[in-house]
Amino acid sequence: MSSTVTQRKPLLSRVPADFVRAVLKGHSGLGLAFAAAIYLVCLTGSIAVFAHEFQRWELAGTPRLETLSPNAVQRALAGAIERVGGGVEHAYITMPSPELPQALVAVEKDHVTRTFVADANGVIVASGDTPWTEFITRLHINLHLPQSWGVFIVGLTGVALLSSLISGILAHPRIFRDAFHVRMGGSRRLQEADLHNRLGVWAMPFHVIVSLTGALLGLTTIIVGVLGIALFQGDVGKVYALFIPQTPKDDPRPAPLLDLRPFFAQVEARSGGARIDMVMLEHPSEMGGAALFYTEKDDGRLHNSDSYAFNRAGSLYHTYKADDAVTGQKVLNSLGKLHFGWFGGGIVKILYGLLGLALTYLAAGGVLIWLARRRDKRNPAPGFERLWAATIWGQPVAIGLAALTVVLAGAAASKMVLVTIWGIATLVSLALAIRTTPDMIARALKCVAGLALILTALAHPLLRPSGDPVAWAVDATLLVCGGLLLRLAKRQQSSSAYEDAVLT
Amino acid sequence: MEAILALLLVASGAFAAWLLRRAWRAKPGAGAGDKFAGWAIIVASLVWPAFVMGPTLGPFVALAAISTGALGLVSSGVTFRKAKAARAGAGRDSLAPEPVERPTTAWRTTLRWLLAGPIGMIAAMAIGIAYSVWVPGEPQTRLVIGGLTVPVVWGSAMAWTLADSRILRATAVLVGTAIFGFGISILRGFA
Numbered sequence: 001m002s003s004t005v006t007q008r009k010p011l012l013s014r015v016p017a018d019f020v021r022a023v024l025k026g027h028s029g030l031g032l033a034f035a036a037a038i039y040l041v042c043l044t045g046s047i048a049v050f051a052h053e054f055q056r057w058e059l060a061g062t063p064r065l066e067t068l069s070p071n072a073v074q075r076a077l078a079g080a081i082e083r084v085g086g087g088v089e090h091a092y093i094t095m096p097s098p099e100l101p102q103a104l105v106a107v108e109k110d111h112v113t114r115t116f117v118a119d120a121n122g123v124i125v126a127s128g129d130t131p132w133t134e135f136i137t138r139l140h141i142n143l144h145l146p147q148s149w150g151v152f153i154v155g156l157t158g159v160a161l162l163s164s165l166i167s168g169i170l171a172h173p174r175i176f177r178d179a180f181h182v183r184m185g186g187s188r189r190l191q192e193a194d195l196h197n198r199l200g201v202w203a204m205p206f207h208v209i210v211s212l213t214g215a216l217l218g219l220t221t222i223i224v225g226v227l228g229i230a231l232f233q234g235d236v237g238k239v240y241a242l243f244i245p246q247t248p249k250d251d252p253r254p255a256p257l258l259d260l261r262p263f264f265a266q267v268e269a270r271s272g273g274a275r276i277d278m279v280m281l282e283h284p285s286e287m288g289g290a291a292l293f294y295t296e297k298d299d300g301r302l303h304n305s306d307s308y309a310f311n312r313a314g315s316l317y318h319t320y321k322a323d324d325a326v327t328g329q330k331v332l333n334s335l336g337k338l339h340f341g342w343f344g345g346g347i348v349k350i351l352y353g354l355l356g357l358a359l360t361y362l363a364a365g366g367v368l369i370w371l372a373r374r375r376d377k378r379n380p381a382p383g384f385e386r387l388w389a390a391t392i393w394g395q396p397v398a399i400g401l402a403a404l405t406v407v408l409a410g411a412a413a414s415k416m417v418l419v420t421i422w423g424i425a426t427l428v429s430l431a432l433a434i435r436t437t438p439d440m441i442a443r444a445l446k447c448v449a450g451l452a453l454i455l456t457a458l459a460h461p462l463l464r465p466s467g468d469p470v471a472w473a474v475d476a477t478l479l480v481c482g483g484l485l486l487r488l489a490k491r492q493q494s495s496s497a498y499e500d501a502v503l504t
Numbered sequence: 505m506e507a508i509l510a511l512l513l514v515a516s517g518a519f520a521a522w523l524l525r526r527a528w529r530a531k532p533g534a535g536a537g538d539k540f541a542g543w544a545i546i547v548a549s550l551v552w553p554a555f556v557m558g559p560t561l562g563p564f565v566a567l568a569a570i571s572t573g574a575l576g577l578v579s580s581g582v583t584f585r586k587a588k589a590a591r592a593g594a595g596r597d598s599l600a601p602e603p604v605e606r607p608t609t610a611w612r613t614t615l616r617w618l619l620a621g622p623i624g625m626i627a628a629m630a631i632g633i634a635y636s637v638w639v640p641g642e643p644q645t646r647l648v649i650g651g652l653t654v655p656v657v658w659g660s661a662m663a664w665t666l667a668d669s670r671i672l673r674a675t676a677v678l679v680g681t682a683i684f685g686f687g688i689s690i691l692r693g694f695a
Contacts (some may be wrong), residue, residue: 163666183582301560327644328648343565
């Protein structure tokens with residue numbers, strides 16, 4: 001009889017209790033070790049999904065175009081190079097697209113990149129620098145650490161997240177039995193565990209996709225490095241050569257600016273109606289100059305980008321067609337889009353933003369469960385409670401103040417200024433953990449973050465008036481987020497007062 | 505058009521989750537029809553977008569949309585309780601499984617994190633590179649699939665070594681995997 005009952009048990013319920021407890025130990029240790037990094041990477045990633053929208057928000061008031069003629073591109077390139085006084089090593093021309101309808105020309109000289117906006121005639125009309133977008137995307141990609149270290153740490157964080165997802169499933173045999181429980185307001189530990197587990201399970205495909213793609217993007221340099229050492233006598237260039245076009249032979253003799261117009265004609269003839277998305281130039285004023293064109297076709301594929309590279313003489317020396325790509329190239333070219341939700345239009349970005357916030361809460365909630373468990377066992381960790389409250393609520397403050405700065409200071413707010421403000425705000429938030437209670441820290445930081453976002457949303461349309469509906473949508477979203485944070489702070493105040501009265 | 509299809513998928517996810525919740529709330533032995541219908545809608549919602557939105561785009565839009573719809577449905581079933589005061593006296597026992605308490609030493613802790621970190625990474629790379637070297641196919645495909653294997657294997661190794669109390673076994677397996685993987689890769693070389 002009992003064996004019959006045992007046979008009917010769900011698969012996960014038959015997992016031995018000792019195994020579950022051992023995996024839970026690993027899950028808990030890993031989560032605690034990486035919680036802050038996972039939280040920061042997930043929060044900034046959820047915002048970075050909307051990088052193009054934030055670019056438009058920062059470029060509010062500049063000309064919005066549907067197309068740019070080859071003549072105008074040539075004039076814009078010459079104008080941008082003239083603005084920096086010549087001697088440009090690389091240039092990047094972003095053509096207007098439905099997502100980002102500005103024509104941008106970025107020129108790199110002495111390892112400093114400056115971006116300009118061109119109008120429909122190719123006349124440079126404004127700076128195209130978008131420091132806040134650069135600040136938030138770089139915070140996500142490399143935490144503003146030196147490039148190779150920062151990217152590796154973020155990749156490692158992705159591996160830790162993937163590992164936590166694996167151990168999280170194995171450590172929760174009640175995952176199906178509790179599949180729909182969301183019990184709020186009772187025991188703190190049960191509440192946090194319900195939120196943690198429901199958000200973890202129901203959004204599992206998204207969590208796996210972003211952690212796996214993020215880990216691979218972050219670890220690419222080290223994987224290629226090891227591959228080069230093990231199999232190519234240390235020559236990593238041979239690995240990269242399988243995926244990216246060769247750079248043209250260096251010839252530093254001065255030459256007139258590359259004429260892109262004939263290349264445009266060639267690309268249009270070859271690309272079968274695809275939209276030219278970007279043009280990258282190598283040494284545009286040297287004899288060794290070259291131009292790489294990327295085209296994109298909206299055809300329901302993730303790997304929808306072709307590329308064509310020309311040397312100064314006009315010879316096509318590289319062609320990549322998505323139609324002819326092998327599986328590996330298709331997968332590689334889809335990773336970035338899959339990671340950031342840059343496919344399927346605005347609705348997919350909104351879904352990615354919401355699911356990204358769920359993943360962010362997953363990281364924050366894991367530590368809250370551990371803290372509640374310690375309280376339940378009468379072994380509280382008040383120092384950690386304060387520190388964690390300061391960590392999770394300090395970031396909206398730091399990021400919100402950076403956004404407010406870029407709106408108020410305009411062109412004076414470089415990326416470094418924003419990083420400094422973010423760093424100071426983070427340190428001040430953490431310093432609050434020295435004395436005050438977690439409740440007070442959370443309440444105060446929610447208030448400051450809410451006010452910063454509301455001020456940003458109100459100041460932006462006043463200081464940078466624009467007819468761009470995307471800029472208005474960003475302002476409206478910031479206003480709603482600010483209002484929500486203030487409401488959360490108010491609710492916390494009333495619930496704290498209730499708990500003080502009832503529980504003490 | 506894409507927005508409408510994605511919203512339809514969100515609704516499908518919510519409806520499928522609603523059917524599954526009905527099955528979950530039903531008395532034991534009942535609800536099989538709802539359970540089947542719920543899973544069938546999820547599977548169908550992953551397949552039809554491939555035909556309408558594109559073979560690669562559609563399923564990935566569906567994964568994000570179905571998850572969001574299901575989460576929306578789950579959050580609609582939230583139940584509110586009164587805050588409980590912690591009991592005086594001994595710590596409260598929980599019905600939920602607790603992490604195992606195991607005696608440890610500084611060197612075991614250090615070795616455990618070395619296994620989860622750099623040694624696990626090297627073993628994972630050995631497997632990824634061995635895949636790239638030995639499995640037939642286009643070089644780019646072998647390298648990318650091998651590369652994707654690395655975070656999966658490293659993450660699994662991390663989960664395993666941080667859980668397993670037999671730390672020397674984990675050491676032997678990971679070091680052995682690294683030596684064997686790199687060994688057979690270097691012997692053959694990349695072609």
